[in-house]
Amino acid sequence: MTQEVENLIKTEYAAGFHTDIESDTLPPGLNEDVIRFISARKEEPEWMLEWRLKAYRAWLEMKEPTWAHVKYPEIDFQSVSYFSAPKSMADRPKSLAEVDPELLATYEKLGIPLHEQEALAGVAMDVVFDSVSVVTTFREKLSEAGVIFCPISEAIKHYPDLVKKYLGTVVPQKDNYYAALNSAVFSDGSFVYIPKGVRCPMELSTYFRINELNTGQFERTLIIADEGSHVSYLEGCTAPMRDENQLHAAVVELVALDNAQIKYSTVQNWYPGDAEGKGGIYNFVTKRGVAHTNAKISWTQVETGSAITWKYPSCILKGDNSVGEFYSVALTNNFQQADTGTKMIHLGKNTRSTIVAKGISAGRSNQAYRGLVRINPGAEGARNFTQCDSLLIGDRCGAHTFPYIESKNPTAVIEHEATTSKVSDDQMFLCQQRGLDAEKAVSMIVNGFCREVFKELPMEFAVEAGKLLEVSLEGSVG
């Protein structure tokens, strides 16, 4: 782009810029001024703005990836608005009585407690709300242990050295198209630092469930587990998330230093579109962790939402004896499409990785497992075990497996098992002959299929995940 053109765009935008600076939502479009605006609104230091601009300039040179097994109309990135502040209290529903009854019915089925329902539905809570005190207690407990857990926008201001040291070290700005976009415009997200030798005193979950709301469509999360520390982090929620933004591009970076362990669990239940395939979130996520010597990173995910999912939580097993795990359940129904899997990059000696991926396709949905296991020349004695199972419900859906195995060290042992099965008529008949209705039968069979993954989830969440599958499968039989 020539300087003149750049200037022209800048000037043009400047006009709109002034009129909108008072408002909470930017008009659609992306350019350097938009990034300056975001950075200014967040009162970011100069280095952060430069970091974002560098990402933006890289993004301009990049192309949208097209290799995934998903189809969707071309995204016009200039038609997206890149900043919108959370709704003010005044605009929110005053009580659950004002919330869509269908949404409430789903919360009911999932067994979400009432105060959480209020939080999730965005009810204005300016009086006393018991979870507020819960949050305060959590905060105190965490700070006693020296754990830092805050929005990344706060971390940029209060812990700039930590952020500067690690941000972009696992997923560089130029890593891929969506990661570059996220680096340029990320709205907010979480920052976690666990000091040396500290075992985080709680699952970073309940707290998160209430607080993650309105982090926006370009989430950025950075978790650093210092030497010998442990943390279990839970992202997402089983309740369906209301969201007006169609395009989501998140980045999550995990750093597990020597002897540290990070367990990262996700339940993704974004709006999948309606039964005819209209609407729904496009979810393009980059999640990656680096495990140093003797460290362990474990990803567990349950994906049931979004119209399009493009997501490969990965581990770089950099240190000797480091361990990477990936346990995944992905369920697609109606017209949903998912291309998901993992990458295990073995660099250190005696590194080990385990992949257990369960895909369930129903309706007219399509799903692909895409996994890469790479053993580099230095990874003496590396081991991988991959198990990849697909379950089909009905005969209009699809399941595809794309395993990539690259071994450059002859001492490596790699095992890959894959199965495809259907919910059989015989299984259905057995269940129905014992008095179960068809929907209960399918959800029970599907839950059984996912058992190996569910047992990796934090306990209370495993139960919810089971119910979530049941809700997501509604209408898939009969």
Place this chain on the structure above:
Amino acid sequence: MLSIKGLHAKVEEKDILKGLDIEIKPGEVHAIMGPNGSGKSTLGNVLSGRPGYEATAGSVSFKGQDLLALDTEERARNGLFLAFQYPVEIPGVSNMEFLKVSVDAKRKYAGLPELSAVEFMKLARETSKRVNLDANFLKRGVNEGFSGGEKKRNEIMQMMLLEPDLCILDETDSGLDIDALQVVADGVNSMRDGKRSFIVVTHYQRLLDYIVPDYVHVLADGRIVKSGDKSLALELEAKGYSWLENGEG
């Protein structure tokens, strides 16, 4: 209990049952015997509402209700139980969980509260003992990796827990050694209470030494060609089926 009149049924466009009549009163045990392909298993499948088995004519009344008008699961909740010839596996679903949801489904239908997990576990443990299955089987996936005999005993355990009014045993004796056969028969006999009825479908007279029927029916080409008491089974054992198929019945 069960009244079948002029029942015709087809499977994949092929007529299998061609006008079948049976009357079963409460407490009775009826054995259905017959050569391969005579429609023995079809009867159990049609009565229990297996998809693909279509009744084309005739009527079936079960406890005064039009059985054929009910959905598969409604028939089950109303007290009709089919013990499978080839019980299918449901990987990852624990036997305990499966049994509990089945029992709860039936209780709910009857307007009873669900059993608590503790109550149910106690009941399930006691029942597994009755069929000589180790309590470990309750934790394993439904029929997952079970031997043939274990699968059949698991079926009988389900039958005991669900306390049906009408039990249909579809060649439950196939593939059982003599010890397992004894366990299965003891289980069935322990459930004979003068009210509960049984249809025992079998190839061999052997099972009927253990489960003594009130009536024996011979099914050939989709019809009952001969009925009698338990001595008929012995006669069949001695003579085979051909004398009946040749029109003497």
